[in-house]
Amino acid sequence: MPFLLYGATGYTGRLIADLAVARGLRPTLAGRSADTLAAVAHSTGLDHVAVGLDDPAALDRALADHPLVLHAAGPFSRTSAPMIEACLRTRTHYLDVTGEIAVFEALAARDAEAQEAGITVLPGTGFDVVPTDCLALHLKTRLPTATTLKLAIRALSSASHGTAQTAVENLGAGGAMRRDGRIVSVPAAHDTVEATFADGKTRPCVAIPWGDVSTAFHSTGIPTITTYAAFPASTVRVMKASRVLGPVLQSSPVQSLLRALVARTVTGPTEADRQRGASHVWGEATDDAGRQAVATWAGPEGYAFTADAALRSALAVLDGRTEAGFQTPSSAFGADFALEMDGTRREDG
Structure with a gap:
């Protein structure tokens, strides 16, 4: 049976749709804009259904004909709740490509309901969560x-x-880490680490509130987790300035202005960008005795990886490779799942 690809008119959704067609798959495309959706359906030759997340009855009807939904319409802080509610009602497997801590935690809290409904709830099936979660395990x-x-x-x-809109929503909201098993708020860019990636390049990385603060704990049980990213110095200065400017950046007028700016200027990487791009992950685990384990992962450009990983995840769930309930990529498929995608490698340090 075909699965439902919701958010098929967005950047990531369109990449997934195109890759699905290239691999001989025929998901049903879905989204709220009938005209835009029809254009994507025409260019891909796929069936489509226009339905908004604010119409529960119509959403239930769309899901009822499909065993699984791959949800690619962000920001997921606003879109995941109505979709998971519909999936629980219709007993439809739920997958998405989020990287938002609050979304992971909200979906993890639905574990018992998902088990009762007999469905897999698997958020974060793209970059960065698949490789970071698998590296954590x-x-x-x-x-x-x-x-x-x-x-x-x-x-x-x-x-x-979509990624830029999520970044705008979180601008000025501060940072987060997991400390002694609990997610706690910390100042933006509160810590740095020197990370040597698989290509041999060492970069200073600044702490960010990334999704693995949630997922890596569910996957490994490690109680203290911090996530970092390599950013230009100018970006780090802005992050630190947001500690003071947070209330202003979170205000409705500024948020509206920034969202409008994103809508006008951000389009996502071109095909050439995706072809020449690359993604790197570094991880370090330490115990109380001071012992350490270090490893790196490298793979394709992030959005290209996401389309590949999300499709493989959907097919694996449809193939019965997962159990009911909340899952992370590594709890669902194991630590080596991030190596199943094309052009990936892992090295122990």
């Missing part, structure tokens, strides 16, 4: 006594419209 396997985990990413690519 790999490090935990190498160092079972680990109590502290650091994960850093370096992505050589520009952002899509």
Whole structure:
């Protein structure tokens, strides 16, 4: 049976749709804009259904004909709740490509309901969560006594419209890490780490509130987790300035202005960008005795990886490779899942 690809008119959704067609798959495309959706359906030759997330009855009807939805319409802080509610009602497997801590935690809280409904709830099936989550479990396997985990990413690519909108929503909201098993608020860019990636390049990376603060804990049980990213110095200065400007950046007028700016200027990487881009992940696990395990992962440009990983995840769930309930990529498929995608490698340090 075909699955439902919701958000098929967005940047990531369109990449997934095109890759699905190239691999002989025929998902049903879905989204709220009938005209835009019809154009994508015409160019891909796929069936489509226009339905908004604010219409529960219509959403239930769309999901009822499909065993699984791959949800690609962000920001997921606004879109995941109505979709998971519909999936629980219709007993439809839920997958998405989010990287938002609050979304992961909200979906993890629905674990018992998902088990009762007999569905898999698997958020974060793209970059960065698949490789970082799998690297976290790999490090935990190498160092079972680990109590502290650091994960850093370096992505050589520009952002899509949806990713930029999520960044705008979180601008000025501060940072987050997991400390002694609990997610706690910390100042923006509160810590830095020197990470040597798989290409041998060492970069200073600044702490960010990335999704692995949630997922890596569910996957490994490691109680203290910080996530980092390699950013230009100018970006780090802006992040630190947001500690003072947070209330202004979170205000409705500024948020509206920034969202409008994103809508006008951000389109996502071109095909050439995706072809020459690359993604890197570094991880370090430490235990209370000072023992360490270090590993790196490298792969294609992030959005190209996301389309590949999300499709493979959907097919694996449809193939019965997962259990009911909330899952992370590594709890669903194992630490080596991030190596199943084309052009990936992992090295122990």
